[in-house]
Amino acid sequence: MASITILGSGGFGLALAVLCDRIGHEVTVWSAFKDEIDAILRTGELKSKLPGVTVPESIKLTTDISCVSGKDIVIVGIPTQFVRDVCGQAKPYISPETIIVSTAKGLENATFKRMSEVISETLPDNKIVVLSGPSHAEELARGIPTAVAVASDYADCAEYIQKTISDGTLRLYVNHDVIGCEIGGALKNIIALCSGILEGMELGDNSRAALMTRGLNEMTRLGVKLGARPETFVGLSGLGDLIVTCTSMHSRNFRAGILIGKGIEADEAVRRVGTVEGYTCAKVAYDLAKSLGVEMPITEELHKIMFENKDRRAALRDLMYRPYRSETTWSD
Numbered sequence: 001m002a003s004i005t006i007l008g009s010g011g012f013g014l015a016l017a018v019l020c021d022r023i024g025h026e027v028t029v030w031s032a033f034k035d036e037i038d039a040i041l042r043t044g045e046l047k048s049k050l051p052g053v054t055v056p057e058s059i060k061l062t063t064d065i066s067c068v069s070g071k072d073i074v075i076v077g078i079p080t081q082f083v084r085d086v087c088g089q090a091k092p093y094i095s096p097e098t099i100i101v102s103t104a105k106g107l108e109n110a111t112f113k114r115m116s117e118v119i120s121e122t123l124p125d126n127k128i129v130v131l132s133g134p135s136h137a138e139e140l141a142r143g144i145p146t147a148v149a150v151a152s153d154y155a156d157c158a159e160y161i162q163k164t165i166s167d168g169t170l171r172l173y174v175n176h177d178v179i180g181c182e183i184g185g186a187l188k189n190i191i192a193l194c195s196g197i198l199e200g201m202e203l204g205d206n207s208r209a210a211l212m213t214r215g216l217n218e219m220t221r222l223g224v225k226l227g228a229r230p231e232t233f234v235g236l237s238g239l240g241d242l243i244v245t246c247t248s249m250h251s252r253n254f255r256a257g258i259l260i261g262k263g264i265e266a267d268e269a270v271r272r273v274g275t276v277e278g279y280t281c282a283k284v285a286y287d288l289a290k291s292l293g294v295e296m297p298i299t300e301e302l303h304k305i306m307f308e309n310k311d312r313r314a315a316l317r318d319l320m321y322r323p324y325r326s327e328t329t330w331s332d
């Protein structure tokens with residue numbers, strides 16, 4: 001049995017908490033917000049995100065960040081832009097032996113950094129494992145069979161996490177490409193937003209297949225430039241997550257995209273849906289690609305829709321009328 005603290009009582013944090021509790025681990029969940037904890041304690045579930053999923057009483061819920069103290073594992077389950085701050089708050093209480101599992105998918109706005117980089121800057125003495133792949137909280141929490149990748153610079157840590165939190169409902173595969181797993185997890189949100197836009201415009205399956213294939217191509221291109229291995233992008237954290245986020249109503253990025261596709265302003269669509277990590281990631285990835293000279297036409301058009309008020313139909317037309325060329329791969 002391992003002792004585990006999960007930072008974040010949102011959909012994913014709680015889904016992992018329910019899973020770890022079911023395996024038999026000692027689980028504590030931390031939230032920055034007392035009302036979040038109170039609501040779960042009152043109703044026994046997180047009605048807004050995981051309705052119908054019982055949060056067992058054996059899971060401790062707290063707003064006291066010192067709950068990370070002396071744990072075998074701390075899982076970071078909060079949105080990207082708060083990871084640095086929350087890890088900073090936890091730092092005085094975390095011992096160097098604790099393994100940190102990062103589940104946040106995105107890049108830090110101000111620095112373009114991946115989450116494991118942000119965490120290792122904040123908690124330099126701890127070993128980090130990245131967990132990424134197609135894993136909607138709503139399904140994971142219900143025990144629907146799911147497979148994801150765990151990547152680390154320390155193979156023994158990735159293997160330890162694999163053994164510790166796999167069960168008959170969650171299967172973990174060890175991967176050695178931390179950069180690729182994190183870049184795949186971050187960039188697929190951009191393509192999922194675009195997939196939603198196509199859906200909202202009532203276009204067909206051909207359009208979505210083209211988007212996903214060419215989207216994977218440009219995700220790989222940026223990832224490889226950053227040091228990732230191209231084959232990682234056809235694994236669970238790349239293609240796997242891309243498929244699930246581009247096609248599922250569980251995906252907030254996909255749902256926000258649908259609203260934009262129907263003609264709702266981008267910031268209003270994001271406001272209605274809530275955490276839409278593809279929105280911030282589109283800006284970061286666009287700036288990063290520009291600074292590195294990497295061609296990312298889909299990301300560029302999404303950026304224009306989101307931040308320059310470009311009409312979605314004009315963006316699609318401009319993608320279709322780009323100079324004709326051979327079917328390029330990530331390396332071209």
Ligand SMILES: NC(=O)c1ccc[n+]([C@@H]2O[C@H](COP(=O)([O-])OP(=O)(O)OC[C@H]3O[C@@H](n4cnc5c(N)ncnc54)[C@H](O)[C@@H]3O)[C@@H](O)[C@H]2O)c1
Nearest residue numbers: 008009010011012032077078079080082104105136137275
């Ligand atoms: N939802 C999924 O299916 C899923 C799957 C895999 C990975 N993830 C990743 O897990 C992370 C969390 O996603 P989620 O779906 O649980 O999000 P969520 O919006 O449901 O929950 C977010 C949590 O973060 C907390 N939070 C919000 N603002 C905060 C702040 N300023 N300081 C501290 N905590 C704050 C909230 O209190 C809440 O507990 C994201 O980075 C996401 O990419 C989510």
